[in-house]
Amino acid sequence: MPELKRLNIFEKMRGLYTDVMSVRRNTLVEIVKMIYEDKAPEYVEMIPYNVIQKDVPTYRDSVFSERAIIRERVRLGFGLDIQEFGKHSPVLFSVKEAFTEKKIIQKPIVNVIKIGCERCPTDSFMVSDLCRACMAHPCTIVCPKQCVSKDDDGAVIDQDICIRCGKCAQVCPYNAIIYRERPCAAACGVNAIKSDQYGFAEIDQDKCVSCGLCIVSCPFGAIGEKSEIVQILIALKKAASNDGPPIYAEIAPSFTGQLGDKVSPSQFISAVKMLGFAGVMEVAYGADIDVLNLAGELVELATGKKNETNPRFIGTSCCPSWAQAARNNFSEFSGSISKSSTPMVETAKKIRETIPESKIVFIGPCISKKNECFDPEVAELVDHIMTFEELNALITGRGIDMESIPESEEIKDASASGRNFPVAGGVADAIIRQAKAIIGDDREIPFAAADTLAGCMQLLKDIKHGRIKPEPLLVEGMACPFGCIGGPGTSTTLLKAKKSVKDFAGRANWQIPSDYLKKPD
Numbered sequence: 001m002p003e004l005k006r007l008n009i010f011e012k013m014r015g016l017y018t019d020v021m022s023v024r025r026n027t028l029v030e031i032v033k034m035i036y037e038d039k040a041p042e043y044v045e046m047i048p049y050n051v052i053q054k055d056v057p058t059y060r061d062s063v064f065s066e067r068a069i070i071r072e073r074v075r076l077g078f079g080l081d082i083q084e085f086g087k088h089s090p091v092l093f094s095v096k097e098a099f100t101e102k103k104i105i106q107k108p109i110v111n112v113i114k115i116g117c118e119r120c121p122t123d124s125f126m127v128s129d130l131c132r133a134c135m136a137h138p139c140t141i142v143c144p145k146q147c148v149s150k151d152d153d154g155a156v157i158d159q160d161i162c163i164r165c166g167k168c169a170q171v172c173p174y175n176a177i178i179y180r181e182r183p184c185a186a187a188c189g190v191n192a193i194k195s196d197q198y199g200f201a202e203i204d205q206d207k208c209v210s211c212g213l214c215i216v217s218c219p220f221g222a223i224g225e226k227s228e229i230v231q232i233l234i235a236l237k238k239a240a241s242n243d244g245p246p247i248y249a250e251i252a253p254s255f256t257g258q259l260g261d262k263v264s265p266s267q268f269i270s271a272v273k274m275l276g277f278a279g280v281m282e283v284a285y286g287a288d289i290d291v292l293n294l295a296g297e298l299v300e301l302a303t304g305k306k307n308e309t310n311p312r313f314i315g316t317s318c319c320p321s322w323a324q325a326a327r328n329n330f331s332e333f334s335g336s337i338s339k340s341s342t343p344m345v346e347t348a349k350k351i352r353e354t355i356p357e358s359k360i361v362f363i364g365p366c367i368s369k370k371n372e373c374f375d376p377e378v379a380e381l382v383d384h385i386m387t388f389e390e391l392n393a394l395i396t397g398r399g400i401d402m403e404s405i406p407e408s409e410e411i412k413d414a415s416a417s418g419r420n421f422p423v424a425g426g427v428a429d430a431i432i433r434q435a436k437a438i439i440g441d442d443r444e445i446p447f448a449a450a451d452t453l454a455g456c457m458q459l460l461k462d463i464k465h466g467r468i469k470p471e472p473l474l475v476e477g478m479a480c481p482f483g484c485i486g487g488p489g490t491s492t493t494l495l496k497a498k499k500s501v502k503d504f505a506g507r508a509n510w511q512i513p514s515d516y517l518k519k520p521d
Helices: 019-036 041-051 063-077 092-098 138-142 167-171 183-187 213-217 229-240 265-274 284-302 320-329 331-336 343-354 368-372 388-397 426-439 453-464 494-505
Strands: 110-112 124-127 148-151 154-157 177-180 193-195 201-203 223-225 247-251 279-282 359-364 384-387 447-451 474-478
Touching: 019 041, 019 063, 019 229, 019 388, 041 063, 041 092, 063 092, 063 223, 110 201, 124 154, 138 148, 138 167, 167 177, 183 193, 183 213, 213 223, 229 247, 229 359, 229 384, 229 388, 247 265, 247 343, 265 279, 279 284, 279 343, 284 343, 284 426, 320 331, 320 368, 320 453, 320 474, 331 453, 343 359, 359 388, 384 388, 426 447, 426 474, 447 453, 453 474
Parallel strands: 247 279, 247 359, 359 384, 447 474
Antiparallel strands: 110 223, 124 177, 148 154, 193 201
């Protein structure tokens, strides 16, 4: 039997166009068509029937259940709260307030659609039908709690006594004992997903940092996020009719390859402009600003200017989910997480400086950016957030053929360092390279980096207990696997995204930010 890599929860469905993704995408496309074609609000009740067209169930035990789930997705698609579980009312009753270009979404961003939740079993070991009821039965011998017994059909595990140590699975000669876990909970690195009294998944919003990885890890599509696609489309329509300010897009560095393998960066930019955006800017520019700021802080530590008022290390701040999780779970390190603005904010500042009257939409892989915009200072600069998945739906709903768009001159807003930000390790590498350029030598600067929130929390735990030597002066945290390229709003595979980002970075005019930007004082 060939040796296959064991995929973690983040890798198992990424880049696959599953039925879950199809339903998500089709729901958004129907919403886009409704707004673009100026359908009356009442038309919203037709969307579940347009998405689920058969009169017999396809994915669930009932077509009525399937359409009820779509109704909740429509509410989220309009930026509205989902209904409390068990309540029933037409979407029309609440959707009218969403017909605006103004920001309407409220917390929480990430929501469990309980009518779609299959109440998956929580962490446990179970005996599969591979068990042969063997004579040796080593599973019963190694169990420290004597919770594994044997009957005529094979091994039996008493779940009330089991402590989930896994020793029984380790010694089974048939690999008949398997570990099962709830996918959404496995994807959550801050233990924010539990079960309610009925067994449905429930999010502890005090712990949740809106990374959104539970959304793309649920194989039933029972978790969703609020969208601003309606408000963005209305703003674009008003701008097109000169009834509103121009709309500018800032695109995250992970944008390459997100609209298809055959779509070049220049075609991507052209498609965004075809939607009605007045201009486009790379968020990699803001990443370059961030690099300069953080490199300046790092130089203070690396050159021996560290004192009692300095932080223990410089923690990156470009990923809001990582920064929030670090502050929530390691209060002693709260002062070590840089207060530098995120690349999204730095880019928005530049656009506002150039076109003060503009409205700004961030387009990227992140769901946590929607949460970041609840910060009043950020809300002053960034009007709306759209994921690459939502952009895909907008382009599909508008009927734009990506591959027929002619090539044009490639955008040149940033350095290779800024463009490499979305790949895990790219932030730390950019900051260290810039810091060395400022110092003027090639000294070793100890650093540590982690991706996924579970990995980030373990890293901080190791730093807290002094397990990392030498102690890092720089700590990079990324909530998503492989970095931003593994964000929940992406639509390509992790490896393809990594290669695409690297290729685009290789065509930058500058290598590090100070090649074209002034160093901070």
